Amino acid sequence: MRKLISLFAGLLLIALGATGLTEAATKAKAPPEVEIHIDVSNQMMRVEVNGWTYGRWKVSTARDGYYTPRGSWRPFLLKKMHYSRKYDNSPMPNSIFFLGGYAIHATYYVNQLGRPASHGCIRLHPQNAAKLYSLVQKHGMKSTRITISN
Numbered sequence: 001m002r003k004l005i006s007l008f009a010g011l012l013l014i015a016l017g018a019t020g021l022t023e024a025a026t027k028a029k030a031p032p033e034v035e036i037h038i039d040v041s042n043q044m045m046r047v048e049v050n051g052w053t054y055g056r057w058k059v060s061t062a063r064d065g066y067y068t069p070r071g072s073w074r075p076f077l078l079k080k081m082h083y084s085r086k087y088d089n090s091p092m093p094n095s096i097f098f099l100g101g102y103a104i105h106a107t108y109y110v111n112q113l114g115r116p117a118s119h120g121c122i123r124l125h126p127q128n129a130a131k132l133y134s135l136v137q138k139h140g141m142k143s144t145r146i147t148i149s150n
Contacts, residue, residue, distance in 0.1 A: 036132070045124065047135070069120070
């Protein structure tokens with residue numbers, strides 16, 4: 001009888017463990033809550049929250065001689081105010097870092113938005129950068145995906 005109870009208890013633990021693993025795997029595969037799509041050829045950003053369009057904004061990506069990486073990442077660092085060590089201490093308000101020193105951030109050169117002008121980062125209007133920063137902060141970096149194409 002003890003063997004039967006032990007066997008039943010073991011099977012129950014395995015079943016509960018498998019259910020927990022299944023739930024964790026389902027959560028891991030859940031789509032990001034915040035999706036940020038940057039189209040380099042059009043110099044545009046589209047932001048979606050839970051599948052709904054939140055905003056469409058002009059951006060500036062890398063100008064001639066520089067490069068904006070293509071691919072898909074989760075952000076790894078949020079900084080309300082960052083100063084570029086590489087480019088003359090240039091201000092980078094509302095920075096969302098996604099790959100090394102590459103970030104989405106505000107720019108004060110708003111007249112250049114809509115055309116390539118950066119050293120590789122994605123520049124946004126200060127108001128839009130503040131909205132995006134708050135959105136990522138609210139939903140979390142793990143629930144955010146940044147995709148850069150074209």
